[in-house]
Amino acid sequence: MQTTRPNPIPESPAATSPPVSLQTRMVLLSYLAYFFYYFTRKHLGVVTPAMVESGFSDTTIGWVQTAYGVCYATGQFLSGALGDRLGPRIALTAGMILSGIATLAFGIFPFMGVLAVCLSINGLFQSTGWPNACKVVSQWVGFRHRGRVMGVWMTCYIFGSMVANLVAGYVLGKFGWREVFLVTGIAVIVVGIAQGLFLINRPEDRGHRLERRASNASGASAKGGFMLMIRQPSILLLGVCYTGLKFVRYTFFAWSPYYLASKVGMANDSAAYVSNGFEVGGILGLAAGGWVGDRYFADNRVRLALVALLGMIAAVLLYRVISADGGIWGNAAGLAAIGFFLYIADSIVSGTAAQDIGGAESTASAAGIINGIGSTAQLFAGIVPIWLKNTWGWDAVFVSFIVLAVFSSLAVLPVARQRSLSKA
Known part of the structure; x- marks a missing residue:
C-alpha cells in the first residue's frame, strides 16, 4: 500500500x-x-x-x-x-x-x-x-x-x-x-x-485525466486553502451555527433509544427501530431541500437553512407534547418531523454552502473547518443531555434543543442576509 x-x-x-x-x-x-x-x-x-x-x-x-x-x-x-x-x-x-x-x-x-x-x-x-x-x-x-x-x-x-x-x-x-x-x-x-x-x-x-478548474492545476497547497477559508467570516459563522445542529443530531443519535425505552416505555429493540423515524424524516428533508433550494434559493441556500431551523423549533415543540402518549407511530412521526427540518439545514450548512463559498479548489478546507467547529458540540452531546435529564427531567433536554436552534438561527442570519453566496 x-x-x-x-x-x-x-x-x-x-x-x-x-x-x-x-x-x-x-x-x-x-x-x-x-x-x-x-x-x-x-x-x-x-x-x-x-x-x-x-x-x-x-x-x-x-x-x-x-x-x-x-x-x-x-x-x-x-x-x-x-x-x-x-x-x-x-x-x-x-x-x-x-x-x-x-x-x-x-x-x-x-x-x-x-x-x-x-x-x-x-x-x-x-x-x-x-x-x-x-x-x-x-x-x-x-x-x-x-x-x-x-x-x-x-x-x-x-x-x-x-x-x-x-x-x-x-x-x-x-x-x-x-x-x-x-x-x-x-x-x-x-x-x-x-x-x-x-x-x-x-x-x-x-x-x-479529469477536467479541473485552473486553480486546481496551479499547485495551490492545501495549507493555502485552509488559511484562506479560516479567514472567511461566513465560514466561521456557519461553523458556529453547525455546533447547535450537531448537538441536536448527536443527542438523538446517542440518547433517543434510551429516551423511548425509559420515558415512553418501549421495548429496547422497538426503541431502536422507532428512533429511525429521525433518519426517515432526514431522507425526505434532503430530497425536498435539494429541490426547493435549487428552485427558489439558488443564489443563497443558507436562507433555506434558516427557514429549516425555524421549522425544527416548531417540530421540537410539537414532539414535546405528543411523545409521552404518542405510541410507536406518534413518536416515529414526531422524530421524522424534527429530522426533516434538521437535515435540510445540516446538509446546506456542512455541504452545499461550503462548496458555494470554497469553490472546487477550497471545498475540502471549508467543509473541514465548518465540521471541525461544529464537532465541538459533540463534547457536550454525550454528558450534557443525561445531566439535564437527571437534574430536571427529559423535558429540559428538549428545551435545550429549542435554545440551540435559536442560537444557530442567529449565528447564520448574517450569512442568510447576503444577496448571494460567492466563492471566496
Missing part, C-alpha cells in the same frame, strides 16, 4: 477522461465507506438501555460519549491533512479497521476500562471518514457535475445511520448487547479492507 504523498504527476498528452464505470465504482466505494462508518458510531446509543439494565451507569456512558466527541472534533482538523498527505485510500482503510478493532475489543472484553478507552479513541478513527470520503468524490467527479452527485451521495450518512440502527436493534433483540459490538466491528473491518484493496486515490493514478 502506497504511503508517500500523492504529488501531482505530469499529464500525458494521451491521458483520457476516466471511464464512467470507473468513476461510478470509486464514488460507490466512498459511499459504502461512510455508510458503514455509522455501524461503529451508532452502536453505543442503541445498546445503552440494555447496558444500563446490566449494571453500567448512564452517567459513565455519557462521559464516554463526551470523550468520543473530544477525539472526533480533534480528529476532524487532523484527518483531512492525513488524507492529503497519504491519500484517502490509506486514511479510510486505517480509520475503518481501527474503528472496527476498538469496537470488537469492548465486545470481547466488556469492562469499564475497555469501554472508556476503546470507545473514546474510536472518535479519532471515526473522524477519518467524512473529509476523506468527500475527497474521493472531489477527485473522481468533475466540478461541473459534483453538485448533482453530492446531492445523492450525501444520503450515505442518513441511510448508514438508519441501517446501523436496524442491524444493532436486531442483534440486540436476538442475541444481546455484547454481540452488537462484535457484529458491527467485524462488518466495518471487512469494508475497510475492501477500501484498501479496491479504492484508487485519483484518476491520474491509472493514467486518466
Whole structure:
C-alpha cells in the first residue's frame, strides 16, 4: 500500500477522461465507506438501555460519549491533512479497521476500562471518514457535475445511520448487547479492507485525466486553502451555527433509544427501530431541500437553512407534547418531523454552502473547518443531555434543543442576509 504523498504527476498528452464505470465504482466505494462508518458510531446509543439494565451507569456512558466527541472534533482538523498527505485510500482503510478493532475489543472484553478507552479513541478513527470520503468524490467527479452527485451521495450518512440502527436493534433483540459490538466491528473491518484493496486515490493514478478548474492545476497547497477559508467570516459563522445542529443530531443519535425505552416505555429493540423515524424524516428533508433550494434559493441556500431551523423549533415543540402518549407511530412521526427540518439545514450548512463559498479548489478546507467547529458540540452531546435529564427531567433536554436552534438561527442570519453566496 502506497504511503508517500500523492504529488501531482505530469499529464500525458494521451491521458483520457476516466471511464464512467470507473468513476461510478470509486464514488460507490466512498459511499459504502461512510455508510458503514455509522455501524461503529451508532452502536453505543442503541445498546445503552440494555447496558444500563446490566449494571453500567448512564452517567459513565455519557462521559464516554463526551470523550468520543473530544477525539472526533480533534480528529476532524487532523484527518483531512492525513488524507492529503497519504491519500484517502490509506486514511479510510486505517480509520475503518481501527474503528472496527476498538469496537470488537469492548465486545470481547466488556469492562469499564475497555469501554472508556476503546470507545473514546474510536472518535479519532471515526473522524477519518467524512473529509476523506468527500475527497474521493472531489477527485473522481468533475466540478461541473459534483453538485448533482453530492446531492445523492450525501444520503450515505442518513441511510448508514438508519441501517446501523436496524442491524444493532436486531442483534440486540436476538442475541444481546455484547454481540452488537462484535457484529458491527467485524462488518466495518471487512469494508475497510475492501477500501484498501479496491479504492484508487485519483484518476491520474491509472493514467486518466479529469477536467479541473485552473486553480486546481496551479499547485495551490492545501495549507493555502485552509488559511484562506479560516479567514472567511461566513465560514466561521456557519461553523458556529453547525455546533447547535450537531448537538441536536448527536443527542438523538446517542440518547433517543434510551429516551423511548425509559420515558415512553418501549421495548429496547422497538426503541431502536422507532428512533429511525429521525433518519426517515432526514431522507425526505434532503430530497425536498435539494429541490426547493435549487428552485427558489439558488443564489443563497443558507436562507433555506434558516427557514429549516425555524421549522425544527416548531417540530421540537410539537414532539414535546405528543411523545409521552404518542405510541410507536406518534413518536416515529414526531422524530421524522424534527429530522426533516434538521437535515435540510445540516446538509446546506456542512455541504452545499461550503462548496458555494470554497469553490472546487477550497471545498475540502471549508467543509473541514465548518465540521471541525461544529464537532465541538459533540463534547457536550454525550454528558450534557443525561445531566439535564437527571437534574430536571427529559423535558429540559428538549428545551435545550429549542435554545440551540435559536442560537444557530442567529449565528447564520448574517450569512442568510447576503444577496448571494460567492466563492471566496
